[in-house]
Amino acid sequence: MKERPWAATVAAVLALAPRPSQACSCGVPGLDSALTRRSETWGVRLGERADVTSGGFNAHGTYRPLGAHERDTTFDLTALAAIRAVERLELSSEVGYGRSSAVMGGRALTSSGLDDVVLRGRLEALDEAPAWLEHGSPVDLALTMGVLVPMAPFDPERPRGLGAWEVGAGVVASRSLSARTRLALSSEAALRLPDRSLGEQRALGPRVSTQLTLSHLVLPTWIASAFSSLRWDGDSAIGGHSRPGSGMRVWQVGVGTTFNPNASAWRTSVAVRHAPQLSGISVNALATSTLELTLTYAR
């Protein structure tokens, strides 16, 4: 069998990728990550994530920093389990538990509890052909599917979850730029089912997320990456009426690194993401900086 140490390490970095700005912790974990190598049959990953909000973007994309006495932080512990029943197909599930606290305009708000549950499938459809071959796929290509189950308890002041079912599908394409450098582009579209989380009929708009990741093999066991992501949520409808301008857009940039000993079943990663405080790109969103640490064991 063809060993692909890059696949798992790049996937581990992709796994750190774009979660939406944790506006009220109602984010959707990325659906594009693989946890296991093809030579492995199962794996688990624990992650700890800290989000610190510096301000917000209004409907016109104007950034406003938090006031001197305002703050907004969230800490989440996540657990991801994956199985690879066949070599090219990985099935996984992620659960999380978190606590958030904020002081806004003199009001102290806190919430804690389960996050939404995400079920994922990832099919590695095509392998990038070696550079010396004239024919063959120019990229590694994976197809993804995901379902978000709204398990987080509803808190109207500090909502922790999406409050609706979400079904998404996407594609992850990656290719070598050199012997040590790879470029990956992941893109995903998702639809949300109508719900009544707000007390009346709500239809969230569709979501489209995309991320470009550049990874460099610094050492045989160490990869450094940089990425940029953009997420767009369409306008929502309340009570059957579409609300123009209610959609969300978030741009984030980040860096990450993955330590992946070849002979070990253990991997560890750290990533930092940041929503640039630039007016005109992100709208209806918080400007959040995120630090995420993960520890993976896969066999």
Place this chain on the structure above:
Amino acid sequence: MQRRSLAPFTLLALLSTACVTEPGASAVLVHAHPMERVSDRGLVQATLEVSGAGVTTGENDFVLTLTASSSSEDPSLDDVVATMPAHTHRAEPSVVERAAGSYRIVALPFAMSGLWELRCDVEVGGATDSLVFDIDVP
């Protein structure tokens, strides 16, 4: 060495960013410029004014003035709720006080920047109607 094409990435990037559009129109509510609305069924005309310099994150006070479009009866305010649908936020004021043809909406909390929908259910002449204000919280 064979030159590697980036065409697949370019195509995917274009497809992804093509879906990103500008948000619709909404207003930042400031004290000097109250919002005026007509209810969904046209039964009531309303003016919403923010107390203080302008709307902001945290608690806000408003004055809502209601005028019946055709009925001789004074409209009444039955319910006030603010939502930010994309982030599943829902907020209600602490107090709604009635005073001489207007209502004072006290301590309505906006948890984050962005577009909030303030919905007011009203009643006039035995008929119900709704007012919706789109408020862009800076």
